[in-house]
Amino acid sequence: MLHIIDDEEVMRDSLAWLARSRSIEAVAYENAEAFLSYLDKPSAPDTSGECILLDVRMPAMSGIALFGILEAKGLTQHMPVIFLTGHGDVPMAVDALKKGAFDFFEKPFNDNKLMDRVQEALAASKEARGRAATQARLSLLSTREKEVLNLILEGKMNKVIANELGISMRTVEVHRAHIFDKMQVKTAVELARMLK
Incomplete structure (x- = not known):
């Protein structure tokens, strides 16, 4: 406009x-x-x-x-x-x-x-x-979700993320789902494109 x-x-x-x-x-x-x-x-x-x-x-x-x-x-x-x-x-x-x-x-x-x-x-x-808009979405993430996000962006699998953070794989899956929901993306590739 x-x-x-x-x-x-x-x-x-x-x-x-x-x-x-x-x-x-x-x-x-x-x-x-x-x-x-x-x-x-x-x-x-x-x-x-x-x-x-x-x-x-x-x-x-x-x-x-x-x-x-x-x-x-x-x-x-x-x-x-x-x-x-x-x-x-x-x-x-x-x-x-x-x-x-x-x-x-x-x-x-x-x-x-x-x-x-x-x-x-x-x-x-x-x-x-x-x-x-991206910054506003990022501000919605918890500290732990930001840690998981960074590891996702490094291309690490859920099992590796769980091991590095000392949490269960199920907890990583829950964090990953929350991250995708808050960032309004469906895949890690979309997330990486948004944050490049």
Whole structure:
């Protein structure tokens, strides 16, 4: 999902059309406050990734101010921000990039280059969300399950794991089942792929 935040309706419509031409779902907001209202509503995160195209200069709250709020909430990793500006301000661009902005485009911009960067940002968002989901699942594991997990990842059989940990093979089987359930996988191969 691409979030377009720009106070100019023509720019919002143009960017939404560009996104649709690349099969990217887009939602437009006329100002920073409208986007913050969207964020306040409970919703499931878009697992395909999210990206924000953010105009720097807007009435009331600027894009830079909104970026600061997003950064404080820890959202910029999961929702990469690409700044757009009609006013070339190199120091502002450098500062935004240092603070974690994904990119900075000056208007008028090359449509294809912008959409290429949007697709890269969406891919980065999807990857960051996947890592966060994996970490959340790992946090559900007990200390013993983590020990069993590490030995599974080393390719060790249940009998060897039981021997190394000084527990019964049945206990290893129970831990293995809990690990697979909590990590939402069916095989050790899936588990290894998830954690590589």
